[in-house]
Amino acid sequence: MRHNFFAGIFILLLLTSGWFFVFLELPLFQVGLIIGISSLLIMPLLRDRFVFLYAIAAILIYGFFLAIWLFKMHGSAGMQLDYIYNHLLFTSFILLYWLLLQHMKQTGYENASLKKQVALLQKYNKQTHILTFHEFLDQAKWTLRSVERNNSQAWLVCLDITYRHPYIEKNLQETVESIVAEAIRSQFDLATSTTGRVYILLRDTDETGVDIVLGRIMDKTKQRMNMIVPIYHVSKRLIENENELKQVAIK
Numbered sequence: 001m002r003h004n005f006f007a008g009i010f011i012l013l014l015l016t017s018g019w020f021f022v023f024l025e026l027p028l029f030q031v032g033l034i035i036g037i038s039s040l041l042i043m044p045l046l047r048d049r050f051v052f053l054y055a056i057a058a059i060l061i062y063g064f065f066l067a068i069w070l071f072k073m074h075g076s077a078g079m080q081l082d083y084i085y086n087h088l089l090f091t092s093f094i095l096l097y098w099l100l101l102q103h104m105k106q107t108g109y110e111n112a113s114l115k116k117q118v119a120l121l122q123k124y125n126k127q128t129h130i131l132t133f134h135e136f137l138d139q140a141k142w143t144l145r146s147v148e149r150n151n152s153q154a155w156l157v158c159l160d161i162t163y164r165h166p167y168i169e170k171n172l173q174e175t176v177e178s179i180v181a182e183a184i185r186s187q188f189d190l191a192t193s194t195t196g197r198v199y200i201l202l203r204d205t206d207e208t209g210v211d212i213v214l215g216r217i218m219d220k221t222k223q224r225m226n227m228i229v230p231i232y233h234v235s236k237r238l239i240e241n242e243n244e245l246k247q248v249a250i251k
Helices: 002-023 029-045 048-073 077-121 133-150 169-183 207-225 242-249
Strands: 154-161 190-194 197-203 232-239
Touching: 002 029, 002 077, 029 048, 029 077, 048 077, 133 154, 133 190, 133 197, 133 242, 154 169, 154 207, 169 190, 169 197, 169 207, 197 207, 207 232
Parallel strands: none
Antiparallel strands: 154 197, 154 232, 190 197
């Protein structure tokens, strides 16, 4: 709300300054108009650090041009005043446009930062309560380091959902994710998902422990979905480091 208010103020002042510049028809305002319109197109294309330098350069160049022209014309005091008003209106127009651009860019940066923070804060899937993929990889780093220190094992299990149906595919995956969340040890194991695939990282266990967890998942899946044929393909792999985990999980 605050950003919209200030943007509206800048636009209103910019339009007012431009209107007066054209309406008053001060000496040589056509030259300032050409420079102003050109600046409207050029300034958004420049990098942040060059925009203000361009604005100052445009103001100074136009000011020198007016001063030289006035000197050649041997202008009276009244004419000098018109030239001063001309340059003041031009200066206000360029600076207001610069402020508007800075405000819009700052708003864009803040929005991007907020989106990034929300993504980082959103650790869990709201529907199924498993980790988001980013959070899964982040927590997996510490899990694998702990496993390495304790000289134990960590297994990555992948459930590829093979049952495809355009109307129930999403609900099907969410059901599998909820079952996985119930079947694993919430304080030790991690789970996440991508489209059509659910990942489980089981720590401090061996292949027998992995099979026990998979058996629980299969039993719960049959109970809830009343399906005889498995709806997913299981793959499991012993994971020794973070790079190996990323190579498998990002495929």
